[in-house]
Amino acid sequence: MAGTVEDSGNTAPSSPAGLRGADLALRVLLFAVSLSGLVVLVTAKQTEMVPLVLTPPFRFGPVPAQFKDSPALIYLLVALCMTSLYSLLTAATSVKSMSSSASCAKGIFVLILLDVVYAGIMASATGTAGAVAWVGLKGNSHTRWNKICNIYGKFCRHIGSATCLGLIASIILVLLVVLNAYSLYRRSR
């Protein structure tokens, strides 16, 4: 292991442009993915004629399905909203760091700290929405939770897509942690 770090004056070897470029690209992608997820989730609304009582004589009426009906989907919305804003702010920081010659080790450490917290929030929100989407799709005969996706197909496709986009956002955040940890590792050699 080398006893010196070659970042005094010239930061290129310890934090090359490639790593900083990849960081910026991932943050822009994270913004695109989380914003798309947000739009797909907010537009998840469908009204169908369903029986208003479960016993004969059946009376039918229009019943809307929307993301506000489930706390799990509201949590996904909040997580996607926070991640969109966060990715925008950190992408701006990343651009600023690319334009300046020095990239601070402390800044990278703070980014890892924030990224891992957001990764945790986003992963849990994806799990939460995924669990509700799964019950909606398959139902659960043991608890008598009926499936709803056979009626609200479009609504379920929106929820499923938003959950997938949440999963992609979580993976991007994990990749950002690994990338910045690698950046610190290169500096520490």
Place this chain on the structure above:
Amino acid sequence: MAGTVEDSGNTAPSSPAGLRGADLALRVLLFAVSLSGLVVLVTAKQTEMVPLVLTPPFRFGPVPAQFKDSPALIYLLVALCMTSLYSLLTAATSVKSMSSSASCAKGIFVLILLDVVYAGIMASATGTAGAVAWVGLKGNSHTRWNKICNIYGKFCRHIGSATCLGLIASIILVLLVVLNAYSLYRRSR
């Protein structure tokens, strides 16, 4: 920023015993928490007399509730199982690293990589189980998913406790990522 790293020969300043001790303590705690969660989840079983049909004349019969009935809880079980095993293995690695004089930067980077992946898995499993537990506790009138915790109280307490332990395990994994990132940061200064 200093141009030299003081870890050639003596690793104490860049990776002090305190940091390595905290890493080991967190891994031991992670093992205890995830194993407890596993035990609490596996023992979640309750049989109650419930109406077998929802329309009169009601016929009652014994219906068991167990974690196997929900894919979300099976996912939590798998995640807790994986995390228990992982924490045990990495605690052993941590002990080995404490007994040897040198702690490798590459090793710390690999640990960050694995910890963040496990944090993501554990957080998503916690979210998944939490969503199902919430529906079980509160029900959802919009989708007509009835609450079950008014009948299966003991079962729900087990699921809630296992979910809380899953959340604690996720937080410990996030702390481990931050701790090891700090260790790399100290080396890179």
